[in-house]
Amino acid sequence: MAQEIAEKVGCVSADRYAEIVAELRKLVETTTRAQFTIGDYALEIEPMREVGGQEHSDEMFSVKKSLARVAEDVGLTYSQVRRARWTSSRWPKDRRQSGVSFTVHEVLAGIADERERFEAILNPPQPRGRWTADDAKRRVGRQVDVPVTPQEKVSAIHTLAQDEEVAVVVTGDLLRRPGVVAQVKPEDKVRVVEELTRDDEVAAAVVPRFLHRPAVVARVAPAEKVR
Known part of the structure; x- marks a missing residue:
């Protein structure tokens, strides 16, 4: 068969x-x-x-x-x-x-x-x-x-994501994939967090969660805690 x-x-x-x-x-x-x-x-x-x-x-x-x-x-x-x-x-x-x-x-x-x-x-x-x-x-x-190489696939995604509605859906889907997020550089993750927390409501919801994580609080510089 x-x-x-x-x-x-x-x-x-x-x-x-x-x-x-x-x-x-x-x-x-x-x-x-x-x-x-x-x-x-x-x-x-x-x-x-x-x-x-x-x-x-x-x-x-x-x-x-x-x-x-x-x-x-x-x-x-x-x-x-x-x-x-x-x-x-x-x-x-x-x-x-x-x-x-x-x-x-x-x-x-x-x-x-x-x-x-x-x-x-x-x-x-x-x-x-x-x-x-x-x-x-x-x-x-x-x-x-028909993209074949990784770069061609990336270019195709970028083209599709020029539509903001598509970009929103794709970004949300990718952020829910631990394997993908794990490969993102730390500095890029920081930029993502900064962009997402520009919204005051999002920042208000996220910051308390950070403050409940002792390992995170311990790594924050004293001057930043005072501010």
Whole structure:
């Protein structure tokens, strides 16, 4: 039974999964060509007007108007056409790599130096030997969709915790995990206590508990006790 489960990916067998992946790769290749074609036509209509890697802000209104019209006429969004145009501008036709998705081309297009960009796409990460979208994001320093390393997971948590409601819930959950709290540096624990006790009601509830702990009181400097 365990062997049978191991040979399945989701609800399909490993062999069927391989067939699906092969078909999807063909579709991705077709989609990539189509997206580059959209970008090339958008470039023909509105060539890039770049200075230092950025388009003139005073010309962007007319560019947006043209691209928005194209998007409306073919049933795409303005952002789709704009991104396709920019990506095409970063990859001349002779530098586009067969077997590498448009998404990867788009992410790696963020490499500012042209020579570095063209070399990067020719050197996919090993041992996989091919680019994934997350590998491309790692290459340009963007946050990945599926974090693997501890640092990537920390970055993902920080991003989610920018929402204060999420931060409140996460912080409360973490503070209830002794194994986590035990690994926090003493100076960081002090900062946490200081922040939490800025609220007078919290301080009033916490301080009496400290004063009932002889080991804590004994370590407080005499001058601090007087104050």
